[in-house]
Amino acid sequence: MEFSRLNAPSLKELFIEHLEKMILSGKLVIGEKLPSERELAESMHISRSVVNAGLAEIADKGFLEIIPRSGTYVADYHKKGKLDTLVSIMKFNGGTLPDADILSILQIRKVLTALALDLAMPRITDDEVKQLFKHSALLDKTNDSTRAAELVFEFDHLLCGFSGNTLLPLIFYSFKAPNTTLFERFFRLYGFDAMRRRTDALCHAIRARDLVTAKEVLARSIEETISGSTRIYR
Incomplete structure (x- = not known):
């Protein structure tokens, strides 16, 4: 019997999954401002480049809104989300x-x-x-x-x-x-x-x-x- 190769998720994927779970579970509420990229990177022991790329992807799904010179806020994903948002919701709910x-x-x-x-x-x-x-x-x-x-x-x-x-x-x-x-x-x-x-x-x-x-x-x-x-x- 052959077994397929296992691929570990990247740090960016883990970061995205963690933040999406916090949003979908209500631990991060709509309108809440996230810590700065530097603070997130330090608290989660990952690089700022991982945080920056992850936040951009999460924002693209409609979970976050990035406002220049103001910060990153939890968005109302029911209003600003798209099909990728629905896939994330399915994943959060076990498929x-x-x-x-x-x-x-x-x-x-x-x-x-x-x-x-x-x-x-x-x-x-x-x-x-x-x-x-x-x-x-x-x-x-x-x-x-x-x-x-x-x-x-x-x-x-x-x-x-x-x-x-x-x-x-x-x-x-x-x-x-x-x-x-x-x-x-x-x-x-x-x-x-x-x-x-x-x-x-x-x-x-x-x-x-x-x-x-x-x-x-x-x-x-x-x-x-x-x-x-x-x-x-x-």
Whole structure:
């Protein structure tokens, strides 16, 4: 049996993880001013260059606001964060998300996939439909929740690509980490049959160019995960 090589995190990565945990746990509150870079470096026994680079990266995620000639302050990451912020929140929560964030992701997914169908249906080719059926067939064959989550995400991402809107697949892909995490949770809780039926029904509706049915299938599937029999948050 072969074992993969272990890579220790760098000091910068450890510094970032430590500060993010302090912010997400509430030990550092919104609006609080951090000590100077020199003070942080001395108290944590790391170089100022590590502190400087780490603070810049944390600020880029929306956790901090660096104000020239004033200092570094804890920011309201719900207002100034981005997708990297969401990944940090997931990491802090052991790979999961708070219920409010799960609901928000499902609502966004519902909007994006509905838009993808609206735009793709008038222009989708037979070859593109075959690609969707191929992914549906692969989903039928797997019993691995991680692989199944990837396939479902790839299916929906393909659909976004077939829309002809150049930004839609980019926006959808930016949500890959939280989406695949939710899909894995779905498969662990409810198995594979429900999502297989959803994907198969969607493929047949798209092949028939039946926009109404396709949107109903997608909307019903997502609504079930929000408040129905396959709900994936409390």
